[in-house]
Amino acid sequence: MKGFGEKNQLKKIKTPKNAEILDSDQLIKKAFTLQAQGRTLEAAKHYAYLIKHGIKDYRVFSNYGIFLNEIGKHKEAELELKKAISLNPKYANAYYNLAVLFIGQGNLGKAELELKKAIKLKSDFAIAYYNLGFILKDLGRLKEADSYNQKAVEIDPHLTDAYLSLSTMYSGDKTPKWHNQLFSESLIKNKNNRELINIFFARSNIFHREGKYQESAENLINANNIKLRLNKSEANLLINKTKKLKISSDNYERKNKAFGNYPMSIFIVGLPRCGSTLVESIISLNSHVRDLGEVNIFEKSYREYKESEKKTDLSEIYWKKLEITKNKRSTTNKWLFNYQYAGIIAQAIPNAKIIHCYRNPLDNILSMYRAHFATGNNFSSSLVDSVAVYSDQEEIMKIYKKEFKNHIYELNYDKLVTHPSEEIKSLILWLGWKWNDLYLSPHLNNRKVSTRSNVEVRSPITTKSLGGWKNYKEMLRPAMEIITQKDQYKDLKY
Template sequence: MAVDADALSRRAASLYRASRFEAALQAYREVLAIDPDRPDDWLNVGLLLRQAGRAHDALAAYDRALEAGVCNPEEVHLNRAVVLSDDLLDTPAARASLESALAINPEFVPALLNLGNLFEDEGDRKAAKAAYAKALALQPGNILALTRVAEVTRFSDPNDPLIARLSAAVSRHGLTPIERADVGFALGRALDQAKQFDLAFSAYAEANEASRALARNAYDPLAASGFVDALIEEFDSTVQTEAGYCDDSPIFICGMFRSGSTLAERIISSHSRVSAGGELPILPQLVRNRLQPYPTSLTDCPEAFYAELRSQYRDEIEVMGLGGRQLTDKRPDNFLHVGLIKRMFPNAKVVLTRRNPFDNCLSVFFAHLAPELTYASSLDSVAHWYAQYERLAAHWQSTFPHDVYVMDYDRLVMAPREEIERLLGFLRLEWEDACLNPHRGEGQVRTASAWQVREPLYTGSSGRWRNYRDHIDPLVDAFGPPGGRLT
């Protein structure tokens, strides 16, 4: 019996390596039906279930691995914490899992780094820095620990020893592309805060070069334009709903990355009738798993199909424990899916965020975004993508004029009350003073803007491009001189 189980386990592992994940999962289940006390196989089942989006089942598999006496149990507690935090948004339970890992191994650096992430999400800079600093003390050469410490540090002195340490690290031989990107973006941020703008731009440029090396394909302007053309052609209207349809849709907030979407969510969720959902993965997962090739697969689909998608969306919300008050779904790249949103939730309100193109494009270039967002790694490509966003946003506004609102970041920080009144009016929410002070709101923030949105509204990020006027020729070529001249 043991020999059969071992053979099946090897076959399951082979299927996994071949990316035949469903077959691998079935093979592991056959193994465990023969011998349920195989901790490594339970661990692999947990990994596969999490990859399949079955978070609760993954947790159960991880628990079985722990019960069966898996080696290095701290790693399993770490896996549990990632599921609880990223998939189920259960921060207290995630922290408890990390603390369990550290109780087993107090020097387990991955758990310290993840614990620091949780503290960052909660706005506890001091605790986050302490966790990261401990990880760095344990592993002084750990690039991720170094960059995490830098990310929660405020810089004013260009001679700060941490800047010197980052500069030395970025020049280290043998770094992987992801390590070069990590430390490069951290160095760029530090130099920017210390007002060493030319050096900062150089650090950001090198970081983006490393990020490009991680991408499978380069940015393709023709493909990007063609995709937006297809979206405009497919989504030129909404669908008729069945009689008695009740729309309890979230408020969808989307736009270019770094255009103010996190701030918009903080403002809206400061209202007593609204809860923040954050960057929910539900729509992109529906598109990826059910709607390929997108968007042409949706041509002539009946309303019943969108009702099914709507039901699946709501089920996912319930699994995440986000029922109750009206919810925000703030995922910037959902601007690609406004047409789908309006077919799934015909009465949905959509807030698109907009920011000065020079500031927005520079901010994207300076952000450590995922390598698959290939447009982000050069000013030419981010400018092209910004233009596609504007083109698509104009289409959504013309197609759904009563249900799409553009919140202008620069207008907001110049005249907060007026803009917030307009925003709340669009959402049919009465005025509440709390919305004027979004930095005082509670809850997690899990974006690159996590620290900015915890500060009072200010104009410091508007016109930031002026610090980099000698480096923005691609943006001037795309948009013309800001205000007619670079002043």
């Protein structure tokens, strides 16, 4: 467990649960043991008790800060972690834990600084090197990211997260040292399920780059089967939710309230890996647009709206969360599953623009199957369930486009990358913006990208992913047998 440090001097205090007298070292050791056993709440009670009784042990403050961050008390967590640093400025783990907090808040600049401090103090801090590479990849600094991840596996040859990250940046031009380590028999021994998933996805990425699609498919199947055993697909829940929200859209009571000249609210919707990150990079090249990324703000706003018994206007709740009254820039919201709320958005948010991104279904399903999302999207590990969810979003968006055609723009990813100039100009015209040739170079956008597309989006627009499903026909057979039953996809033959 990270963050233990040196033993502190003795001091007699009582335990939180009884009147038994223990010295501070014994109680601190007990708290550490509880945390190592995964009994974090009990450990946190001990940390809080120790702090309350004046113990000035930097390890206690650091570990308590970790707990506070995990339960969402970020301000309190930051204070505890900074206290740990003030007590021991040479304690590398506290800087690392503070960086983790900043990463969670999306403040990658601050996280970078704290990680570099941690590494300076602890040169063999493998996980810190990996996390530094992780955020630099999101920031588009790919060479630096690659270098830090390589350093991570040099220090810890069994750090599977770093192999996975490196595999997404692998160009195939040269064979780096870590390539052989990734495929060694020793790497796969005594690994837990999460680590095995990382290894199989990383190996698949390498095989894919090398054009060895059968070997890539074998590793993808292994990885996704483990994922499904750990986390069941939520496909049925998603489909039922779509149906319920359609009813809510039909029953939504539109209020004729004047909101003045509020800015444009752009919602980019679809399925993961549909080209939405590229679209957001294009749009956010407009200096008057605030890029929100993948934030589930609208759903939270809708829940608050329902809890208020519809007394507060939904748009006001949403704009308040965006702090729209302070900054009237247009916004892009790329929470993709907002396609389920498209009907409500079109009615509730003045000046709302909904961009529905879609692509060849088999390319989309393959890309999701290859993605290894950090959280959520469990359905993507099942090819059959991916077809069901793809069809669900396709059908509901057809309905909403008929009902709210002035609010919804169809954006075909395949056409976008094949004829970028024509398609991007059409999009910008629909948004009502003045044309700028910069829109044709989204790879020059230096914005933070924390999606699975954080590497691809740094390259010029390309068609190389089109038709990729043809390399995985045998693996995709379960999906193909279902999708080709639809008339518009009957030509996608095995």
